[in-house]
Amino acid sequence: MRTLLLCICLYAGAACAQDPIARPIAGRPDLRSPPAASRSITAASFQSRAHIEVSPTLLNQIKLASEVRPAALDLKRYAYVNHEVLTQHQQLIGKLNESARLAKDHQAQYSRFDRAMTKYLLIKANIEAQELNMRLAGPHVIKAQDLNPLKESVQPLYAMEFRAQNGEPATPHWTVKVSVEERLGSSTPIKGLRVYALPKEMFLFPEKFSAETMEELLQDFSFQHLTSPSVEEVPVSDLRVWVGPEYSYKLMQQLIEKGELVQFKPLKSNTGTAQPIEMTFFEADIVGAKK
Secondary structure: OHHHHHHHHHHHHHHHHOOOOOOOOOOOOOOOOOOHHHOOOOOOOOOOOOOOOOOHHHHHHHHHHHHHHHHHOOOOHHHEOOHHHHHHHHHHHHHHHHHHHHHHHHHHHOOHHHHHHHHHHHHHHHHHHHHHHHHHOOOOOEOHHHHHHHHHHHHHHHHHHHHHHOOOOOOOEEEEEEEEEOOOOOOOEOOOOEEEEEEHHHHHOHHHOOHHHHHHHHHHHOOOOOOOOEEEEEEOOOEEEEEEOOOOHHHHHHHHHHOOOOOOEEEOOOOOOOOOEEEEEEHHHOOOOOO
């Protein structure tokens, strides 16, 4: 009987010691559906999400990245052009898995834009990892260049998490100032517009991202303050920036998906260091404005 009780206690203790990935926070507000009364273009404030440590979407991406790791240990040599490419793939998956683990730990110390960039890079890396897995399931032989899309997502993500682990800022930032005026030469500002932003990749390959993912990232990358002007500290990266009515995330997603959103200005990672970076839009540039 003592032996039986001891086994039961050991089993219960092991179960409690497990550290499963946290579930989405119950009662988290749906930021894509603000109250009708707050949808006016002149709404005074944009709800800050800085108090949310880890979003449900980010948790899901962390989980997806952790599930890629066991599969990477089982990769078949014959599916690659040589053993070096196989090793590179396994190393990239290892970095993705480690980055995902660190991302969850570091979110509380990140700025809202760093959290947005972490989420975007994790989503992109998981998409590229899954596409590689699909190729491995077919007759294709993986070459070194086939790893480039995954590498381009994993390396900046890993660098962010490595810097954060060492107590450094996750990314360097620009100060970006966006103004909206009636027309060229006018000094009359247009107030109450949202400044939207997304990574360039989402414009070039919108088919890789679900509508829900794009809407959520639109919220994450949008400037907190309405025009004009609107000033934010933005991670140094290739972004596209534009202006439109507040809470128009669904409209912007649909326009990007159709390739019809062209009134943006690019922010390039090799832009000079002069601060702040100033962008001026005119009334004719407003996306989704009522004619």
